[in-house]
Amino acid sequence: MTRAEGKPVDVLIIGAGIAGASLSYFLSERGVSDVLVIERESQPGYHASGRSAATLVELDEIAELQKLKMLGARFLREPPAGFAESPLLERTGVLSLLREPQWSALRQVAVANRSAGLRFEPLTPREASERVGGVLLEDEVGAAAFLPDDGFIDIHELLTGYLRHAKRRGVEFRFGVEVGGIVREGGQCRGVATTAGLIRARRVVNAAGAWVGEIARTAGTTPIEFRPLRRSVAILPAPPDVDVRRWPMVWSDPHSVYFRPESGGLLFCPMDEVPMAPCDASPDEAIIAEGLERLRALAPALVPRTLGRRWAGLRTFSPDRVPVVGDDPALPGFFWLAGQGGCGIETSPALGRIAAELIADGKTTLFDAASLSPARFGAAAP
Ligand SMILES: Cc1cc2nc3c(=O)[nH]c(=O)nc-3n(C[C@H](O)[C@H](O)[C@H](O)COP(=O)(O)OP(=O)(O)OC[C@H]3O[C@@H](n4cnc5c(N)ncnc54)[C@H](O)[C@@H]3O)c2cc1C
Incomplete structure (x- = not known):
């Protein structure tokens, strides 16, 4: 029946x-x-x-989201025995680039965050750039925090x-x-x-x-x-002779871009939020091009002549x-x-x-x- x-x-x-x-x-x-x-x-x-950047970044301006991420992180770091055949989380670290007032706000809650188990290390612009082969223009890095326990999820x-x-x-x-x-x-x-x-x-x-x-x-x-908002992603080939495979994710709020290693190159996101009716979303080439210009201001060496695969998905917000x-x-x-x-x-x-x-x-x-x-x-x- x-x-x-x-x-x-x-x-x-x-x-x-x-x-x-x-x-x-x-x-x-x-x-x-x-x-x-x-x-x-x-x-x-x-x-x-199936289209996400699959990253764990516990730091969040919204208190409920940060708590939910921290709860999720425990499972991702230590799943129940037999749950998965390989680790769910690769702890590459996440490098978060900030400017005021976000930087002061982060410092204010630093003690509470640390006692709740969220570790982060403040870095100078030079130290931040050194984490990714010196490709960041130091004048563009206002303040930087490194989250050593976060990284990429095997979705x-x-x-x-x-x-x-x-x-x-x-x-x-x-x-x-x-x-x-x-x-x-x-x-x-x-x-x-x-x-x-x-x-x-x-x-x-x-x-x-x-x-x-x-x-x-x-x-x-x-x-x-609810608002479904489209987000586009592109794979950038790594610059010649640069091994990006062990880089952390770099997340820059001031430049509205993030990138992280993927398949020998970099997964790049222009952090777009375009309202859209629910659909099988496609990437927006113009938005990716604008994002690459912002990336050029932060890390010109990473902007390639040609792009790899592109895709998009809808992130749905209450x-x-x-x-x-x-x-x-x-x-x-x-x-x-x-x-x-x-x-x-x-x-x-x-x-x-x-x-x-x-x-x-x-x-x-x-x-x-x-x-x-x-x-x-x-x-x-x-
Ligand atoms: C580019 C991008 C980057 C992202 N990066 C991250 C990240 O780094 N970290 C992170 O945690 N999250 C990230 N996200 C967000 C994350 O992907 C979403 O929050 C999450 O996938 C939502 O899961 P879901 O199951 O609600 O939605 P979906 O995965 O969309 O699943 C909903 C399912 O419902 C089905 N469905 C809908 N209507 C019907 C119907 N009428 N009948 C039957 N089936 C139906 C659909 O076919 C679909 O398979 C990202 C998202 C995007 C697009």
Whole structure:
């Protein structure tokens, strides 16, 4: 008997990106394995999760995000035994370039950060440049902080780790099936209408990435204005005779660029945020070219004549740029796991576990649930 004909599934998750995958893992770890994940594409992680820069940068201006990243970092540094076949995190370090007032703000919270376990070392412009073969123009480096414990996440290993263990514990995944709408009966969410028929569920989780707003509209839930913002990425060949493979990531807020080693070259990002309807995003060549001009001001030796592969993805933000996790206040049975913005990979071990605890136990010991709840935006009229 198929799900469509049988009894309702306990938890139905829309989306097999990192959000849906991590939730399925943490639910099954808590013994909730009557879980069905529905994904429109033929493979997991096709959209934002497969296009990210996959970096852990714990420092964040938004306190909730920094806490979530630090929680996620613990898992990435020391995953449970048997979770992955190779390390999830390569601790290359992250070099953050700042100017005022961010630098003074960072120094003010330095002691609190250190006692919370976030190590960073202030560097002079010369020391900063030496970390990357002397390519940075020192006059362009206002202030620099080095985060030695951060680095690059093996996204493939992380995603397949979540999926493999969830499947082993009984979670079912269906690919190539699209959710067209939410089934609402008696003021409750009772399931979803899909291209493979109606599927009943006791709880539906909206983990649809850039499409979370569209899914919510079909359900008449709390109206939250999510904004999918496109971000482009390009691979730059390394300068001749420069070995970039062991460089840290360099993140410059003043120049709105970051770069890090990738496949012998550099993954370069112009840190664009272009509002866009949910779609299969393509890179913007003009925006990459403008970003390369800003890179030229900081590190002219890195600007190449020709570019390698380019791609883009959508980072989806809630109005306050903090993720939205929890039961909808107006529609029982409808749960949000949305708005991970630019940190959905590094925070996935934290957000997946928080969501699983809220679903399985009705509360979480890991985080202040109210700061993530959709109720902070007000409820829709019933
Ligand atoms: C260029 C770029 C760089 C980034 N860098 C980083 C970084 O360094 N570190 C970091 O932590 N994060 C980074 N991010 C952000 C991170 O990628 C996202 O926060 C994260 O991937 C969001 O995961 P998700 O599962 O919510 O969304 P997605 O991965 O987009 O997954 C949502 C899934 O839902 C499916 N879906 C949608 N609608 C339906 C439907 N109706 N029916 C069935 N399935 C549906 C989609 O097909 C999709 O597979 C970056 C993102 C981009 C684009």
